[in-house]
Amino acid sequence: MNHKKFNTAEYVEQTALLLNLNLPDEYRDGVIANFERIQTIAKLVNEFPLPEDIEAAPIFEP
Numbered sequence: 001m002n003h004k005k006f007n008t009a010e011y012v013e014q015t016a017l018l019l020n021l022n023l024p025d026e027y028r029d030g031v032i033a034n035f036e037r038i039q040t041i042a043k044l045v046n047e048f049p050l051p052e053d054i055e056a057a058p059i060f061e062p
Contacts (some may be wrong), residue, residue: 008035
């Protein structure tokens with residue numbers, strides 16, 4: 001399996017093109033930085049171990 005490093009800048013560029021989104025140059029670096037932060041947070045969430053016997057609650061009650 002090919003484990004190529006995720007290129008956030010390329011992802012932002014390609015997604016903006018696909019969505020026909022005009023992303024001004026002065027915002028591009030900020031958008032890329034935010035996607036990198038999101039990726040870091042998502043990695044923590046996805047790597048959090050859950051017990052095998054856990055069940056999803058049918059109703060969310062905070």
